[in-house]
Amino acid sequence: MKTEEPVDLVVALPHEKLILGVLQEAGAGRMVEMADRNADLGLARITLRDPRSVAEHVADWYSQVRPGAEPAATSTPALDRVLIDLRAGFATLNGGWTPTMGKNRAVGRVPGMRNPRAGVSGAGEVSHGGGGAPRKVDEPGWAKARATTPGRGARVGIVDTALRRHDYLAGAWIGEQENGLPYAGGLPAEAGHATFIAGLVLRQAPGATLSVTALLDDSGVADSWEAAVRIVQLGREGLDVLNLSFVSYTDDGMPPLVLSTAIDRLDPDIVVVAAAGNHGFLDDGQERKVAWPAALNDVVAVGASSARGDGEPASFTPVGAWIDALAPGEDVESTYLDGTVRVWDEPDGARRERGFNGFARWSGTSFAAAAISGAIAARTVPGRASAWQAYEWIVRQAEEAAGENRRAEEPLLIEPDTLGWPSWVRRR
Structure with a gap:
């Protein structure tokens, strides 16, 4: 990009x-x-x-x-x-x-795609490593019906691409919706980003309500001014959790003014969860590039853990003490587009058309962030347990599981069992 x-x-x-x-x-x-x-x-x-x-x-x-x-x-x-x-x-x-x-900086999606131009820059250019393009899967058993609990009464905000119509998501969200695949030859793979994230949140908290606003275009690009405006607007809707799976970079490592201002304007009771970026596979120090808004104070910055189950970060997760937690984000399964999609193919990075049936497996810190957002919503009970209390419970459980083996400078590993995810997140 x-x-x-x-x-x-x-x-x-x-x-x-x-x-x-x-x-x-x-x-x-x-x-x-x-x-x-x-x-x-x-x-x-x-x-x-x-x-x-x-x-x-x-x-x-x-x-x-x-x-x-x-x-x-x-x-x-x-x-x-x-x-x-x-x-x-x-x-x-x-x-x-x-x-x-x-x-006014550029912001970009973080879906775990591989961009042929490796590198990140203060202008907002983002290169995506991770598990490559999304892959079609058969309709999974969990998609037959969606329960009404946990998460009933909790509200999760998603600022992302447009959400595409999907039966599994029906009745669970409010906001603008894009229907079908209007582009000749299909949409770019990035256009299914919000749909994938919404499915991950609802798999954790099927009773939650999603408030969705489209910021990124179908190629996953926007600017930080529009991002800040959407964040503040959505923050007025009584959110418990706000999921931000996009990134912006600065040459000096300082936070972008508009994004930091927008986060400061939110109700402090809202837990903001953001993706840490997919640039960990780069070298020459770029793997340590700080991503915003994830690195802002009072934002939970999430990287992806390896699907190997060894407790290590996925290869595309960046390096840095600013990352708070690692969660499943490699080769995970969720709702996706239905129809012809143009995906990046390895190893040449060319776009090729692939057919999808509404479900896919994909990798990226975007999806690790969605895992945390869904887990928080699942444990939020309005009037009894706030979103911050839910997050603190998750952190305590993860710290107890880690015991004395965890070093203070390392992100906290949040295992699927702590999140409440079933065993499919471990399957390759």
């Missing part, structure tokens, strides 16, 4: 006029336009129509504010140059103080 260079500057609403005033002073006023203001986020989005020209004007402004100082290198992406020089200029003029600002 290759994304375009970001062109939106994001600023705190109280600092909006200040930033626009400086851009006007720098001679770039006509090169920018106000794209959006969101009172729920407390942020404004400013589009740079010509980012390179804006960067040159802001560099000249900074050189006047601080004569002799070196502006950001011209080899740096244009929007980054604008941010670097604006911050340096404001710090010079205000004793080190700078306005709250960032950029």
Whole structure:
């Protein structure tokens, strides 16, 4: 997945006029336009129509504010140059103080696909390792009927791709729905991401209600501004758990402004569960790249455990102390698309058409996150046991199972027995 260079500057609403005033002073006023203001986020989005020209004007402004100082290198992406020089200029003029600002980054799905372009970048380019493309399976026995407990009364939010119609999911969710496979030659495999996640949650908590909002397009791509808006909107619906199986990366390892702001705006009683990314198979340090929003404070960051059952992370799970837990996410089975789907084939990475019947096996930390979200919902009893209490119970059980063998810097391994999953998650 290759994304375009970001062109939106994001600023705190109280600092909006200040930033626009400086851009006007720098001679770039006509090169920018106000794209959006969101009172729920407390942020404004400013589009740079010509980012390179804006960067040159802001560099000249900074050189006047601080004569002799070196502006950001011209080899740096244009929007980054604008941010670097604006911050340096404001710090010079205000004793080190700078306005709250960032950029509208790309976010991507984490379905465990293999992208022919290996690598992750601050612009949001994501490469997916893991178990490759989804694989068709026959209709499983568990799909014949869905129970009404556990999870009755619990509500799980899912911000993901559009949800496709599926008999197993019927009556269990609210939100927009996409019907069928409207594309000639079938949808890309990523379009079934939310459907797969919804099935995993309901297998754990069949009585729960899913609140679903489509953020990612059928190729699994969106931007962080829209993600933040959807997160805040969905957070008003009385959620117990919010599942976020998408990622964004930053070059400096710092959290994206809009995503961290959105999480801060949520009711603290909501347990936010997020996928840690599928870049663990990379090298040269990229396997340690921090993924957002998973690494934010008060978000449960989930990696996938190996299907071998040896307690080790799956090969695509990234490395880092910011990951809180490992859960089954390799070669797991769930609801999926029905019809012709274009999947990535190994080893050449080409798209090829494959037929599906509504069920598949797939790998990725997205699905490990869904396992945790479903397990929390299954143990949530509104008015009696909150989602955080349910998560803490799961953690205690996992810690007792691990005993003294677990090292503090390692993610907590949450075994299928603790989650309540049946033995099929171990089957290859």
